[in-house]
Amino acid sequence: MPDHDREYDIVLWGATGFTGRLVADYLADRYGASDLDWALAGRSRERLAAVRDEVAAGERGGDAGRDDGDRDAADRDDGLADLPLLVGDAFDRGSLDAIAERAAVVCTTVGPYATYGTELVAACVAHGTDYCDLSGEVHWMRQTIDEHHERARETGARIVHGCGFDSVPSDIGTLLLQTHAEETLGSPCEEVRGLVSIRGGAFSGGTIASMVELYETADEDREVRRILADPRPLDPPESRDAPADRPQRWVGYDRDLDTWTAPFVMAQINEPVVSRSNALLEHPWGHAFRYGEALATGDGVGGAVRAGALALGQGLLAGALSIGPLRRALDRYVFPDPGDGPDEETIEDSSFAVRLRGTGASDDHPGGFAVEATVRGDRDPGYGSTCRMLGESAVCLARGDVESPYDGGVLTPASGIGLPLIDRLEGTGVAFDVETVERGD
Ligand SMILES: NC(=O)c1ccc[n+]([C@@H]2O[C@H](COP(=O)([O-])OP(=O)(O)OC[C@H]3O[C@@H](n4cnc5c(N)ncnc54)[C@H](OP(=O)(O)O)[C@@H]3O)[C@@H](O)[C@H]2O)c1
Structure with a gap:
C-alpha cells in the first residue's frame, strides 16, 4: 500500500537510457500498471512513448522481474500502454520541480550523475520527495551530502545513492x-x-x-x-x-x-x-x-x-x-x-x-x-541484476517498506532502506x- 498522497508512487527518470529501459521493463513485468502507480520520465516524449510501447508489448523477453523466466508478452498488463509520460530536462529546474512534487519517489538512471543529477537532488530535497539512483561517483555523493543532508532531514526526503550493483x-x-x-x-x-x-x-x-x-x-x-x-x-x-x-x-x-x-x-x-x-x-x-x-x-x-x-x-x-x-x-x-x-x-x-x-x-x-x-x-550484475535492485529500492521507499532511523537525509541503502530490500528481492x-x-x- 502506498505510504504517501502523491500522484505517482514512482517516477522513473531516464527511462529512455540503457539502464532506464531495463528498469522500466522490470517494473512492468513485476508490478504491471495496476500494482503500482508509476510514470516514465525523460527529455523526449517521442522516445518515452517508444519505450512505453516496448514495455507494454514485453519486447525485451518479459521476464526481467521473475525467476520462472517465462512470462510471455501476452501476460503484460493492458494498462502499461497508458503509462503516463513526463517530460523535463536535467538542467531545467522548473521541470524537475514539477516532477518531484508529483512523485513519492524519483528513481533515476540519468548519469553521469555529477553532470546530470545535481538539480534533481535539489528538487527532491525541496519537495520532500524520496529519491534513489545508481551513482557510484563518490565525489558527487560527497557534494550532495555537504549540500543537502541537513535540509533533506528537515523536508523528509530520503536521498539514497548507490542502489545498484554498487553498492x-x-x-x-x-x-x-x-x-x-x-x-x-x-x-x-x-x-x-x-x-x-x-x-x-x-x-x-x-x-x-x-x-x-x-x-x-x-x-x-x-x-x-x-x-x-x-x-x-x-x-x-x-x-x-x-x-x-x-x-x-x-x-x-x-x-x-x-x-x-x-x-x-x-x-x-x-x-x-x-x-x-x-x-x-x-x-x-x-x-x-x-x-x-x-x-x-x-x-x-x-x-x-x-x-x-x-x-x-x-x-x-x-x-x-x-x-x-x-x-x-x-x-x-x-x-x-x-x-x-x-x-x-x-x-x-x-x-x-x-x-x-x-x-x-x-x-x-x-x-x-x-x-x-x-x-x-x-x-x-551491472544491468540484469541492477535493474531489480534499483526497482525494488524505489518500491521499498514508495511503500514505506524500510527499516531506517531516518525520515530524510542523504543516505546509503543500509541506512535508508535496510533489510526489507532483501525480502523485496x-x-x-x-x-x-x-x-x-x-x-x-
Ligand atoms: N551502480 C551501478 O551498479 C550501475 C549500473 C548501471 C548503470 N549505472 C549508472 O547509471 C547511469 C546511466 O547509465 P546508462 O548506461 O543507462 O546511461 P545512458 O544509456 O547513456 O542513459 C542516460 C539517460 O540520461 C538521459 N539524459 C541525458 N541528458 C539528459 C538531460 N539533459 N535531461 C534529461 N535526461 C537526460 C538520456 O536521455 P536520452 O535517451 O533522451 O538521451 C538517457 O535516458 C550512469 O551514471 C552509470 O554509471 C550504475
Whole structure:
C-alpha cells in the first residue's frame, strides 16, 4: 500500500537510457500498471512513448522481474500502454520541480550523475520527495551530502545513492551479516571482507561516461583528488579520521577463503558506502570497523595468473584514463556510446556472487567467530541484476517498506532502506544468505 498522497508512487527518470529501459521493463513485468502507480520520465516524449510501447508489448523477453523466466508478452498488463509520460530536462529546474512534487519517489538512471543529477537532488530535497539512483561517483555523493543532508532531514526526503550493483550487495550484505552476528553471537564483526566473482558482463556507455567524467574532474580539481584518496570520504566529519585501509591495489591471497584476489574497481565506491552506513547507524559495528573488498580469481596457479592479469589490466586502464588526450581518444573511438550496452544474451548469460566474511569475538565466543553472507545474482550484475535492485529500492521507499532511523537525509541503502530490500528481492534472481561458519568458545 502506498505510504504517501502523491500522484505517482514512482517516477522513473531516464527511462529512455540503457539502464532506464531495463528498469522500466522490470517494473512492468513485476508490478504491471495496476500494482503500482508509476510514470516514465525523460527529455523526449517521442522516445518515452517508444519505450512505453516496448514495455507494454514485453519486447525485451518479459521476464526481467521473475525467476520462472517465462512470462510471455501476452501476460503484460493492458494498462502499461497508458503509462503516463513526463517530460523535463536535467538542467531545467522548473521541470524537475514539477516532477518531484508529483512523485513519492524519483528513481533515476540519468548519469553521469555529477553532470546530470545535481538539480534533481535539489528538487527532491525541496519537495520532500524520496529519491534513489545508481551513482557510484563518490565525489558527487560527497557534494550532495555537504549540500543537502541537513535540509533533506528537515523536508523528509530520503536521498539514497548507490542502489545498484554498487553498492547494494556490499552494503545490504554487510548489514545482513552484522545483524546475524549481533543476534546469534552477541557481537558484530570487527572486520568484513567481500570477495566478488563475476562471470561474463560488460559495461554500458553511460557507465563508461561516468568513469571518464570522474577522471576528467579529478584532473582539474584538487579537492576531488583529495576526496578520492580519502578512505572514508562519505563519513560525517567526526568519524572521517578513523583508521581505514585503502582499497587493494595489487594481487593478494585470501587464506580464509582460499583464493587469489585482484583489485576490484568498485571497491573505491563500496568501501566508503559501507563505512557511511556504519556512521549513519551510529556505529553499531564500532568506530574501528573495517570493510574491504577484492575480486576473487580462484586458487592454484590459474587463480594467481588471473589475479595478476586483472591487476595489470586495471592498472593499465587507470593509467590510460589518467592521460587526458589518451582518455579522450579512448572515449571517442573505443568505448561504447551513451545509450549502448551489453546485448540481451550477455546480460542473460552472466552472473555474480559476492561472498562476505566477517570475523569478531564476543563474551560467549572469546575464541572468535566467523560469519559468511553471500549475495548472488543470476544475470549480469551491472544491468540484469541492477535493474531489480534499483526497482525494488524505489518500491521499498514508495511503500514505506524500510527499516531506517531516518525520515530524510542523504543516505546509503543500509541506512535508508535496510533489510526489507532483501525480502523485496526474493524471487527476482538476486538472493541473500547468511550463516555462522566458525564459533570459537
Ligand atoms: N551502480 C551501478 O551498479 C550501475 C549500473 C548501471 C548503470 N549505472 C549508472 O547509471 C547511469 C546511466 O547509465 P546508462 O548506461 O543507462 O546511461 P545512458 O544509456 O547513456 O542513459 C542516460 C539517460 O540520461 C538521459 N539524459 C541525458 N541528458 C539528459 C538531460 N539533459 N535531461 C534529461 N535526461 C537526460 C538520456 O536521455 P536520452 O535517451 O533522451 O538521451 C538517457 O535516458 C550512469 O551514471 C552509470 O554509471 C550504475
